[in-house]
Amino acid sequence: MNLKNVNIGIVGATGAVGVEALKLLAEINHPANNIHLFASERSKGKKVKYQNTELSVKTTSDDNFNKIDVALISVSSEISKELAPKIVKNGGVVIDDGSAYRMEKNVPLVVPEINEVDLNAHEGIVSIPNCTTTPLVMIIDALNSITKVSKVIVSTYQAVSGTGKEAVNELMNQQSGDKNTDVYDFPIANNVFPHVDDFLEDGFTKEEHKMINETKKILHDKDIEVIPTCVRVPVRIGHSESLSISVENDISVQQIINCLNNYSGIKVLIGTEEIPYPMPLFVEGEKEVFVGRIRKSINNTKEINLWLSCDNLIKGAAYNALQILESMIKKDLIKL
Structure with a gap:
């Protein structure tokens, strides 16, 4: 067809x-x-x-x-x-x-x-x-090809376009001096909220539960532990995430870079003066998940830390x- x-x-x-x-x-x-x-x-x-x-x-x-x-x-x-x-x-x-x-x-x-x-x-x-789950599971799936991922601690930095066009307009209006808060409970310009969607009884939000449950379903892995904190930031388009990933084997940073670079839909940015790491401003309109700041924890060689950004309206x-x-x-x- x-x-x-x-x-x-x-x-x-x-x-x-x-x-x-x-x-x-x-x-x-x-x-x-x-x-x-x-x-x-x-x-x-x-x-x-x-x-x-x-x-x-x-x-x-x-x-x-x-x-x-x-x-x-x-x-x-x-x-x-x-x-x-x-x-x-x-x-x-x-x-x-x-x-x-x-x-x-x-x-x-x-x-x-x-x-x-x-x-x-x-x-x-x-x-x-969910637009925060997609880049997360792609990273996990890539790493699972060379070592087993058992746990991820993730903090998200989510653009207002995830809420909708009205939220984008509210941000732009507030950046021009408007004090009205019709979409969010507090001003989003020059501010961040550690709160996306409603809070639940366990202290996590609905958005965070989405990341936990969706990750398990997509990867067919009921045992993987996902601990998210979802944050709304004054960015128009482009979600970013900071990941701390626990893995089974001690693998080198170069192995990690090669693994991610070989995965369809992921691009690794090795620091350059022009674009040293992924940023929402530079991923808008792009189809890939951009990854950078790849490093291992100082006191735990089986813990990988990285940063990613992607266009939440495109790949998300x-x-x-x-x-x-x-x-x-x-x-x-x-x-x-």
Whole structure:
């Protein structure tokens, strides 16, 4: 099957992830007449530029909604729960960016570089991991090829675009002197919150639990220990993470660098004067996970420390969805 023949619906087309998904489809010259944009009632009729033409935003009540072969969904869990079963009932496949289906047993949670084979068991819905989980599991999977990873302590530095376009606007307004806090409880400009999503009774947040549970599911490793602290930072686009990784064997830094460099989707930055380490400013728009500051703990040779950055809207969301779609076509899992 040729991807160009697939009718693709982007649900949440005017949101941050939807915008990036459309850009990625333009990169591969997907035919405009095989793309359908859907959003809320307030966006109905909006014209969106696509290559040399314009696409009109529709609502999910439009007849075209029933003609979708594959839906890339990036909306709230409540809306996803409402729409995804309708698409599947009509014979379509859903690739969902939200948390609605991630931990359901019959829904594959996929990063194609790691567990593409899990797509074989799909029942119409495939889920994408949280944007902080994806780069984390890619690092772990790469290292697992040369030594067993048993524990990861991870601190995240998450851009406001992970919350949505309104949060980006709030940051930019506050940087211009606006005092309003409509999206977050506190000002985000010149500030950080050690708090992403709601707190739970154990002191961890929902976001941190996502990283713990999703890592175990994607890697099929119920024993791996993940200890996250998720932090929101005043950055527009690009999530970063600081990782401290416990491994089974004493491996050299050069072995680690070689291992990561040979892994699809990861790029190691060996310090240069121009870009000495990964930074959100330099990963925006890129598809890879960038890794740097690779070192071993001073008093523990079986503990690896590193830093990573990636575009949370690209590899953390839209590009991962497109990779899943391409994998499903390759495996003949989509029927037109």
